[in-house]
Amino acid sequence: MIDPKPVASTPQRISFDDTEIAFSSKSNSELRKMYGLFASMNSNFLVKTGTAFLKAAFAIKFPFVRQIIKNTIFEHFCGGETIEECEKTTRELWKFRVGTILDYSVEGAKTDAGFEATTQEIIRTIEKAAGNPAIPFSVFKITGLASTELLQKVQNGNALNSEEQKDFVHVKERVERICHKAYEKKVRIFIDAEETWIQDTIDRLAYEMMEMFNHEEPIVYNTFQMYRWDMLDNLKKAHEAAVEGGYFLGVKLVRGAYMEKEGRVAKAEGRQDPIQPNKPSTDRDFNDALRFCIANYPKIAICAGTHNEESTYFLIELMKEAGIAPADSHIFFAQLYGMSDNLSYNLSHAGYNVAKYVPYGPVAAVMPYLFRRASENTAIAGQSSREFRLIKKEMRRRKL
Structure with a gap:
């Protein structure tokens, strides 16, 4: 593995507007390609029509569509189609001391054979990460x-028939097999958050795994979506359980990924919306969660999965106040590959632990993920505009 570039030798105020550092890994031609992509994604009309066209083109197996996607949006947001293809991305990121989180993003497995294939793939990411500082985490979704x-039926307390009971035993066995491999290889692993109607089941599985494998060091991390109004209390209860059980609590904090769906389903079912009343409430709880985690360091290990500059600065200040070194292994920052390089590269340059979620999988199978990225970049207030502004700023700087 290539040695990373040295970080700043003295503490400094990080500027997330420093585009020279943010795009230090990009050539002029790569920057121009990013400019074209984000110029397109900055248009709601182009994203909607383009997404519809690509879905139709894939359905009818339109010639060359796969290669067009692979050379544009796939190349920007994904590391490759296989773990081996991700090696180049991993090496390029690690040149700048940015880690890789290999995220197998194939969705839609419905059979035992499909679930087992996903389990084996996650185990391969753990084996790839073992002993490799460039890959600090692995990750998986329980719905893989x-x-x-089945998860919803378990959460609702519905009686399972004999076949479903066997299926759920197999689910727990798969989760334990993955987490045991992570423990054996000393690779930290995230269990991703999902929709509220299955999240309690996921939480129970996550805490069972922590109680098994987190006594010596944080190995298993659960994900807390702070756009839920009950999540800060859930975090505090999880900490109480960890203290009582004598294990480390692994925490990945995010704002969340299912907001529109959650509100729609809650309304249709006539139940209380689990989502915060507004964005300031989410921002407040996210920062309060950061404060709580740092107050309970080192028994809580945290990864702040955020593209929000204010929250990133806030965690930096909390670490300084608590006397926690930037490179402390209990604290990481994370962003999605292809987004917010101004955060990732400036953080790593200043000596903080940072990693990118790097999705991978066959182009056709990863399309749902790519469509969400395109949609979110136009829907998130200013996200594509921020990326586009920074790219234009760096292009002007290089021209001058």
Whole structure:
């Protein structure tokens, strides 16, 4: 593995507007390509029409569509189609001391064979990460190993028939096999958050794994979506349970990924919306969660998965106040590959632990993920505009 570039030798105020550092890994031609991509994504009309066209083109197997996507949006947001293809991305990121989180993003497995194939793939990411500082975490979704219907039935307390009971035993076995491999290889692993109607089941599995494998060091991390109004209390209860059980609490904090769906389903079912009343409430709880985690360092290990500059600065200040070194292994920052390089590269340059979620999988199978990225970049207030502004700023700087 290539040695990373040295970080700043003395503490400094980080500027997330420093585009020279943010785009230090990009050539002029790569920057121009990014400019074209984000110029397109900055248009709601182009994103909507383009997404519709690509879905139709894939359905009818339109010539060259796969290669067009692979050379544009796939190349920007994904590391490759296989773990091996991600090696180049991993090496390029690590040149700048930015880690890789290999995220197998194939969705839609419905059979035992499909669930087992996903389990084996996650284990391969753990084996790839073992002993490799450039890959600090692995990650998986429980819905890659189990049907949503079964998880929901368990959460609702519905009686399972004999076949479903066997299926759920297999689910727990798959989760334990993955987490045991992570423990054996000393690789930290995230269990991703999902929709509220299955999240309690996921939480229970996550805490069972922490109680098994987190006594010596944080190995298993659960994900807390702070756009839920009950999540700060859930975090505090999880900490109480960890203290009582004598294990480290692994925490990945995010704002969340299912907001529109959650509100729509809650309204249709006539129940209380689990989502915060507004964005300031989410921002407040996210920062309060950061404060709580640092107050309970080192028994809480945290990864702040955020593209929000204010929250990133806030965690930096909390670490300084608590006397926690930037490179402390209990604290990481994370962003999605292809987004917010101004955060990732400036953080790593200043000596903080930072990693990128790097999705991978066959182009056709990863399309749902790519469509969400395109949609979110136009829907998130100013996200594509911020990326576009920074790219234009760096292009002007290089021209001058």
